Amino acid sequence: MKKYIGIIILLAGLLFISCEPEFSNPVDPDNPNVSAGNADFSSYVAIGNSLTAGYSNGTLYLSGQKNSFPKLLADRMAEANGGEFTIPYLEEDVDNIGGLKAGGNVIVPPRLVIDAGEGQVERISREPTQELSPKPGPYNNMGIPGAKIYHYVYHGYGNMANLAAGAANPYYVRIASSPNASVFEDVMAKHPTFFTLWLGNNDVLAYATSGGLGVDQTGNQDVTSYGSHDITDPGVFGFLYNQMLQALTSTGAKGVLATIPDVASIPYFTTVPYNPVPLNSATAQALNQAYAQYNGGLQMAKAAGLITEDEMNKRIIHFHAGRNAVVITDEYLTDLSALGLPSLRQTTRGDLMVLPSAGVIGKPNPQNPALILGITSPLSDRWVLTANEINELRTATAQYNGIIRALAQNYDLAVVDMAGAMEELISGIRLEDGSVYTADYFSGISTLPSLFFSLDGVHPNRKGYVILTNKIIDAINRKYGSTLRKYDPGYFDPDIWILPEN
Amino acid sequence: MKRLSVLLTVLLFSYTVYAGGYRVALQGARMLGMAHAGTAMFNNSEAMFFNPSGVAFLDGQFNFTFGISLVKSNVKYQNEQYLWQAQTENPLGTPFYLYLSYKENEHFYFGMAVYTPYGSTVKWQDGWVGSHLVNKISLKAIYFQPTMVYKMNDYFSISAAFIAATGSVQFNKDVNRFLTDDAGNRTDITLNAEGISGSGYALGFTIRAADRISFGVNYRSKIVFKARYGTAELNDAPVFFPRKDAFEAELPMPAELSVGLALKPFKNLSLAFDVNRTYWSAYKSLNIDFKSKLPDNKMPKNWRDVNTFRIGAEFAFNDNLAVRAGYYYDQSPIPAGYFSPDTPSLDSDNYTFGFTYSHKKFAFDFAFLYVDGKERTDSYNFYKEGLGAPRFEGTYVTNAFVPSFGFNLKL
Numbered sequence: 033m034k035k036y037i038g039i040i041i042l043l044a045g046l047l048f049i050s051c052e053p054e055f056s057n058p059v060d061p062d063n064p065n066v067s068a069g070n071a072d073f074s075s076y077v078a079i080g081n082s083l084t085a086g087y088s089n090g091t092l093y094l095s096g097q098k099n100s101f102p103k104l105l106a107d108r109m110a111e112a113n114g115g116e117f118t119i120p121y122l123e124e125d126v127d128n129i130g131g132l133k134a135g136g137n138v139i140v141p142p143r144l145v146i147d148a149g150e151g152q153v154e155r156i157s158r159e160p161t162q163e164l165s166p167k168p169g170p171y172n173n174m175g176i177p178g179a180k181i182y183h184y185v186y187h188g189y190g191n192m193a194n195l196a197a198g199a200a201n202p203y204y205v206r207i208a209s210s211p212n213a214s215v216f217e218d219v220m221a222k223h224p225t226f227f228t229l230w231l232g233n234n235d236v237l238a239y240a241t242s243g244g245l246g247v248d249q250t251g252n253q254d255v256t257s258y259g260s261h262d263i264t265d266p267g268v269f270g271f272l273y274n275q276m277l278q279a280l281t282s283t284g285a286k287g288v289l290a291t292i293p294d295v296a297s298i299p300y301f302t303t304v305p306y307n308p309v310p311l312n313s314a315t316a317q318a319l320n321q322a323y324a325q326y327n328g329g330l331q332m333a334k335a336a337g338l339i340t341e342d343e344m345n346k347r348i349i350h351f352h353a354g355r356n357a358v359v360i361t362d363e364y365l366t367d368l369s370a371l372g373l374p375s376l377r378q379t380t381r382g383d384l385m386v387l388p389s390a391g392v393i394g395k396p397n398p399q400n401p402a403l404i405l406g407i408t409s410p411l412s413d414r415w416v417l418t419a420n421e422i423n424e425l426r427t428a429t430a431q432y433n434g435i436i437r438a439l440a441q442n443y444d445l446a447v448v449d450m451a452g453a454m455e456e457l458i459s460g461i462r463l464e465d466g467s468v469y470t471a472d473y474f475s476g477i478s479t480l481p482s483l484f485f486s487l488d489g490v491h492p493n494r495k496g497y498v499i500l501t502n503k504i505i506d507a508i509n510r511k512y513g514s515t516l517r518k519y520d521p522g523y524f525d526p527d528i529w530i531l532p533e534n
Numbered sequence: 535m536k537r538l539s540v541l542l543t544v545l546l547f548s549y550t551v552y553a554g555g556y557r558v559a560l561q562g563a564r565m566l567g568m569a570h571a572g573t574a575m576f577n578n579s580e581a582m583f584f585n586p587s588g589v590a591f592l593d594g595q596f597n598f599t600f601g602i603s604l605v606k607s608n609v610k611y612q613n614e615q616y617l618w619q620a621q622t623e624n625p626l627g628t629p630f631y632l633y634l635s636y637k638e639n640e641h642f643y644f645g646m647a648v649y650t651p652y653g654s655t656v657k658w659q660d661g662w663v664g665s666h667l668v669n670k671i672s673l674k675a676i677y678f679q680p681t682m683v684y685k686m687n688d689y690f691s692i693s694a695a696f697i698a699a700t701g702s703v704q705f706n707k708d709v710n711r712f713l714t715d716d717a718g719n720r721t722d723i724t725l726n727a728e729g730i731s732g733s734g735y736a737l738g739f740t741i742r743a744a745d746r747i748s749f750g751v752n753y754r755s756k757i758v759f760k761a762r763y764g765t766a767e768l769n770d771a772p773v774f775f776p777r778k779d780a781f782e783a784e785l786p787m788p789a790e791l792s793v794g795l796a797l798k799p800f801k802n803l804s805l806a807f808d809v810n811r812t813y814w815s816a817y818k819s820l821n822i823d824f825k826s827k828l829p830d831n832k833m834p835k836n837w838r839d840v841n842t843f844r845i846g847a848e849f850a851f852n853d854n855l856a857v858r859a860g861y862y863y864d865q866s867p868i869p870a871g872y873f874s875p876d877t878p879s880l881d882s883d884n885y886t887f888g889f890t891y892s893h894k895k896f897a898f899d900f901a902f903l904y905v906d907g908k909e910r911t912d913s914y915n916f917y918k919e920g921l922g923a924p925r926f927e928g929t930y931v932t933n934a935f936v937p938s939f940g941f942n943l944k945l
Binding site for chain 1: 614617663713772909920927932
């Protein structure tokens with residue numbers, strides 16, 4: 033038997049010279065074979081606002097910047113001879129809580145989190161670690177959170193001295209190449225060969241998130257007279273947009289323009305229903321008694337011809353057993369204060385409650401704790417976007433988008449249809465691979481993988497930004513014949529923090 | 535008996551998948567040399583597995599066979615769109631067998647078989663892209679088969695056997711494609727079910743038309759492993775997640791029907807042909823029903839019945855040395871859209887060779903199997919995440935190298 037042991041060992045050795053199976057066409061991640069087409073990515077500059085900066089969960093934080101769509105895009109461009117892409121990282125924000133401090137005072141709050149103990153969304157109860165210390169640019173990512181189109185060309189938007197008056201933006205103060213530079217000047221200093229331009233969101237959004245507190249400035253070209261919550265005149269928008277494109281394309285740069293989504297469709301406005309107040313019939317009857325005098329006054333006003341029957345019906349306050357609409361003050365109603373009648377009505381399906389109203393409705397009025405907000409104490413304008421206000425927003429947004437599409441054609445640039453993407457999200461986007469994403473607000477762990485938005489209800493979460501990046505890549509590849517690679521959003525953490533207590 | 539159980543414990547490492555679902559067709563080094571085509575080919579007590587009725591045609595009063603295989607299998611994965619790559623780091627598998635047959639008289643034969651027909655260990659490299667489907671899965675099953683054979687005459691015999699099976703399953707995967715704890719470690723779940731058992735039977739017959747032709751049929755029934763008290767443990771979970779749960783699950787060891795023909799055209803040459811039909815349609819879905827906190831997990835499988843075609847030859851130089859070679863074709867039971875990396879079973883070409891050296895009462899068998907899995911691009915479409923079912927797509931290729939050793943004693 034002994035002489036066979038050698039043979040056995042030899043044969044067993046076959047096991048270890050065994051080779052691995054091979055693919056007929058093995059992939060090579062180190063050499064992805066990507067083409068830039070007829071675009072030149074050697075100096076890509078991102079022009080925009082918070083959405084371009086990577087803002088999420090109600091603030092800008094370090095890991096958000098690293099997941100911004102321009103950064104994700106630049107990483108793919110790097111595979112096609114793309115150049116360096118610099119970002120004004122918040123390097124002191126070591127725990128990714130975001131926010132800003134200046135001279136020890138918190139000037140921008142930190143991120144929103146879910147406080148599982150309280151069952152609500154709150155700012156994290158920690159102080160930002162990032163100081164507003166200048167790190168002059170220019171950078172490749174010039175997304176400035178909060179910037180409107182006219183801010184972008186305003187000299188002084190980065191001047192510390194203007195901060196107190198609200199005429200400067202701390203995020204631009206931090207990175208302005210000089211105190212009186214404009215953001216757009218800094219963009220041009222990078223000599224962009226390629227750009228993404230996504231401006232205009234804040235020109236309508238600030239009006240919307242304030243519940244329509246501001247003024248629709250359509251027709252008023254004097255931006256110095258604008259308040260921070262106003263809708264920017266589409267004429268001003270078009271003029272400035274055209275100027276920027278003229279400058280950008282004068283040196284042959286190519287780029288992508290992004291349209292403005294309908295802000296009234298984001299979860300900031302669609303999460304709290306118009307009728308969130310549950311009542312039993314006894315309480316409803318008691319409340320109806322309390323409003324009997326106001327309702328009677330409306331009858332008289334109508335009889336006197338001061339208001340139409342339509343308006344009267346709209347204004348009559350009536351509660352019933354079940355879910356009830358809230359009582360609001362509506363500036364668009366006929367002023368009957370001379371009769372001692374406030375401008376009250378109940379919300380309807382056409383009104384949108386803003387997200388923070390969830391923390392107010394049904395709570396005692398701080399000025400008079402006997403009164404309940406939204407029921408016996410009307411909600412003020414800032415908590416609700418009325419049908420009239422929504423109309424103003426949609427009109428302005430449609431005009432901006434018309435301008436963007438027309439200019440894209442004039443300058444032969446790519447367009448990415450963010451407005452269309454938003455529409456799709458509302459009914460749920462089913463991606464090619466079978467995954468589904470919706471415009472819903474956070475409602476629990478089981479649907480977390482399908483969330484597009486972050487806890488602020490306005491900005492995407494990480495997965496959302498990846499989906500946007502893929503849309504932009506599609507638009508670039510289609511227009512310029514490049515073959516930039518897309519990302520799989522499924523593998524990105526949505527980055528929504530759930531804390532046992534806060 | 536105590537020694538036997540110690541031996542089994544030592545051997546019960548892990549068997550590695552290489553073809554045909556999680557069936558591991560390595561139940562005899564002698565038959566493996568000729569493509570594992572043993573339903574009508576009776577050479578030693580390996581017949582206790584292939585077709586126990588064949589035991590009636592063995593020489594000697596008492597036949598004993600023990601054997602073991604060393605399975606080194608490799609699976610590679612790639613995704614062309616995202617340029618993903620991964621491969622397995624499977625441990626060496628060691629399926630074994632132990633057969634005993636005893637001739638009571640001219641008509642009655644008894645036997646005992648212990649073998650491991652199903653099993654699989656697939657371990658993908660850490661942090662790979664399919665971790666939400668599987669990191670590591672390890673199935674172990676061991677069959678104990680007391681058998682009775684009745685030989686009617688020199689032309690016909692039948693067999694009946696009872697099978698008691700026991701086994702264990704361990705399964706680890708990440709809970710989804712992104713979840714981590716606060717420190718950034720991916721959250722994973724380990725399912726563990728031990729001491730699960732089931733029972734079944736095997737029936738067979740052999741017809742010998744002459745010394746030169748045999749025909750055999752053997753049927754082994756399905757055995758369903760039912761795990762009643764499995765434990766589930768979440769690792770690296772965020773604070774708000776449950777840590778532990780219990781579960782119930784079922785896993786079928788499908789039935790197999792084998793039909794074989796053996797010919798002896800010349801004195802020194804034998805040829806064997808086998809067709810095995812494995813009733814994988816029993817594997818509809820892997821359902822893990824958690825008992826308290828975790829949501830139930832359903833993984834549709836919808837496998838289909840498949841055939842394996844085997845052809846082998848043996849040439850005997852003299853009474854001491856016989857050499858063998860064979861080929862078989864194995865079909866993947868997995869339909870398109872159900873291809874999941876926990877059982878990456880591909881159509882395969884299989885090449886075998888082997889020899890036996892006999893010396894008086896003893897004989898030593900050696901066989902070597904090379905499995906060449908055919909490259910396949912497919913996806914698993916039934917993984918649920920949030921409101922959607924993201925497909926897991928890619929191309930797979932496998933191979934395996936299996937030396938197999940057998941020791942025989944004939945009295």
